[in-house]
Amino acid sequence: MLTRIDHIGIACRNLDETVRFYRETYGFEVTHEEVNEEQGVREAMLRINGTDDGGASYLQLLEPIREDSPVARFLARNGEGVHHIAFGTADVAGAAAAVGGRGVRVLDAAPRSGSMGSLITFLHPKDCGGVLTELVQAREDGPGH
Amino acid sequence: MLTRIDHIGIACRNLDETVRFYRETYGFEVTHEEVNEEQGVREAMLRINGTDDGGASYLQLLEPIREDSPVARFLARNGEGVHHIAFGTADVAGAAAAVGGRGVRVLDAAPRSGSMGSLITFLHPKDCGGVLTELVQAREDGPGH
Numbered sequence: 001m002l003t004r005i006d007h008i009g010i011a012c013r014n015l016d017e018t019v020r021f022y023r024e025t026y027g028f029e030v031t032h033e034e035v036n037e038e039q040g041v042r043e044a045m046l047r048i049n050g051t052d053d054g055g056a057s058y059l060q061l062l063e064p065i066r067e068d069s070p071v072a073r074f075l076a077r078n079g080e081g082v083h084h085i086a087f088g089t090a091d092v093a094g095a096a097a098a099v100g101g102r103g104v105r106v107l108d109a110a111p112r113s114g115s116m117g118s119l120i121t122f123l124h125p126k127d128c129g130g131v132l133t134e135l136v137q138a139r140e141d142g143p144g145h
Numbered sequence: 146m147l148t149r150i151d152h153i154g155i156a157c158r159n160l161d162e163t164v165r166f167y168r169e170t171y172g173f174e175v176t177h178e179e180v181n182e183e184q185g186v187r188e189a190m191l192r193i194n195g196t197d198d199g200g201a202s203y204l205q206l207l208e209p210i211r212e213d214s215p216v217a218r219f220l221a222r223n224g225e226g227v228h229h230i231a232f233g234t235a236d237v238a239g240a241a242a243a244v245g246g247r248g249v250r251v252l253d254a255a256p257r258s259g260s261m262g263s264l265i266t267f268l269h270p271k272d273c274g275g276v277l278t279e280l281v282q283a284r285e286d287g288p289g290h
Contacts, residue, residue, distance in 0.1 A: 001171065001172055002171050002172070002173075002193070003193075003194060004193060004194040004202070005150055005153065005193050005194065005202045008150065008153060008230055010274065010276060012274055018274055021273075021274060024247060025244055025247050025249055025273075026146065026147050026232070026244070027146055027147070028147075048147070048148075048149060048150050048232070049148060049149040049150065049196045049197055049198060049202075050196065050197035051194045051195065051196060051197070051202070052194055052195035052196070052197075053194060057149070057150045057194075057196070057202060059150075078223075079275050080274045080275035080276075081270070081274070081275035081276055082227040082230060082276055085153055085227065087171070087193070099170055099171070102169060102170050104170055125226070128166075128170075129155065129157055129163055129166060129225045129226070130224050130225035130226035131155060131225075131226055131227055
């Protein structure tokens with residue numbers, strides 16, 4: 001059902017500085033940058049490795065673009081650090097339904113838009129041992145690809 | 146230098162219950178369990194996917210076995226959740242030296258024993274944007290494999 005670690009989401013105050021840290025320290029490069037207005041973040045995806053389901057694993061660096069965004073609230077409460085983890089699946093709606101049927105609260109009634117044209121949903125961290133958990137169907141995971 | 150997300154380390158209060166959550170919710174299975182006396186934890190490794198460097202990505206579930214262990218202190222301060230992230234490398238000593246040369250404090254003078262016969266070192270989270278970061282040389286990454 002879930003076939004890879006798709007990404008680790010990291011909250012930061014300054015995206016450009018954090019991108020520079022990961023490039024200069026480890027040599028990781030930005031694959032993609034975008035603004036997600038709905039989630040109130042500017043983000044960069046750094047591809048770390050390919051995965052045996054045909055996908056890849058990324059770091060997702062997240063800077064809030066407004067003070068009422070979830071990532072801004074996370075930073076105010078916790079400071080910079082790991083914000084969430086995400087598992088990849090070929091069918092995010094089916095995986096969300098399955099996980100919901102096992103008693104985990106799914107935070108989105110229907111999948112919404114994530115990075116790089118993906119479809120995503122979040123699970124309630126209190127039902128996941130304190131870990132904010134995301135399910136991701138990459139654009140290339142979907143039908144027709 | 147760093148070729149995969151090796152694992153995500155998750156601190157929990159009850160390893161058996163947390164293993165059961167990941168198995169029943171997502172179908173993830175335990176690949177390996179061990180006690181690391183030096184770090185004061187009992188841990189389970191759940192293999193999520195293979196990686197294109199010949200390794201794999203895991204969740205590492207960590208339960209403290211004594212109150213003065215770093216994971217016990219993390220739980221007291223933060224509650225359950227993501228404790229650290231780890232990148233895989235074929236040469237942990239070389240990677241640590243390179244990263245140290247770029248101004249990041251390496252927390253171990255020499256690599257020490259990690260899960261499944263690996264060699265590991267930790268980097269100071271204050272130098273890594275709030276992310277406790279580990280470098281891992283899996284047993285199969287090393288010479289002769």
